[in-house]
Amino acid sequence: MKPIDILLVEDNPADVLLTQEAFEEADFPHHLHHARDGVDALAFLRREQHYADVPRPDVVLMDLNMPRMSGLEVLDILKLDEELRNIPVIVLTTSRAESDIWRSYNLHANAYIPKPVSIGDFVEVVRSLGNFWFKRVALPPNHRP
Numbered sequence: 001m002k003p004i005d006i007l008l009v010e011d012n013p014a015d016v017l018l019t020q021e022a023f024e025e026a027d028f029p030h031h032l033h034h035a036r037d038g039v040d041a042l043a044f045l046r047r048e049q050h051y052a053d054v055p056r057p058d059v060v061l062m063d064l065n066m067p068r069m070s071g072l073e074v075l076d077i078l079k080l081d082e083e084l085r086n087i088p089v090i091v092l093t094t095s096r097a098e099s100d101i102w103r104s105y106n107l108h109a110n111a112y113i114p115k116p117v118s119i120g121d122f123v124e125v126v127r128s129l130g131n132f133w134f135k136r137v138a139l140p141p142n143h144r145p
Helices: 013-025 038-046 071-080 098-106 119-134
Strands: 004-009 030-035 059-062 089-093 111-114
Touching: 004 013, 004 038, 013 030, 013 119, 030 038, 038 059, 038 071, 059 071, 059 119, 071 089, 071 098, 089 119, 098 111
Parallel strands: 004 030, 004 059, 059 089, 089 111
Antiparallel strands: none
């Protein structure tokens, strides 16, 4: 199985560290890349600036509440971009607001997962993501357009 390239879009350093640790415990080959906010994520996805040689991610894990550009704004831009719209986006956020859930799905998020509070539950969410998205789902072929 070839490693899955995952772009984590998250501004909270503690959540980044927790996500990295959870993925290290996960049982599937992967490369976890990080963008600190929506502006950084778009630069990564478009391979701009110092991201010119990064791989196209197989999936994006994205928080909603970030500075400079929210996850919802990024999702809106991504799903309108012909070259990027087929990259699955999983919203992983602390928000449990119905309006955020509805808006995310209306903007074509592929899944919406509220972040668990406990570390153990968070690790279990990452394992579940791995088992479903990276072992069961057929992802679009990862290629440079």
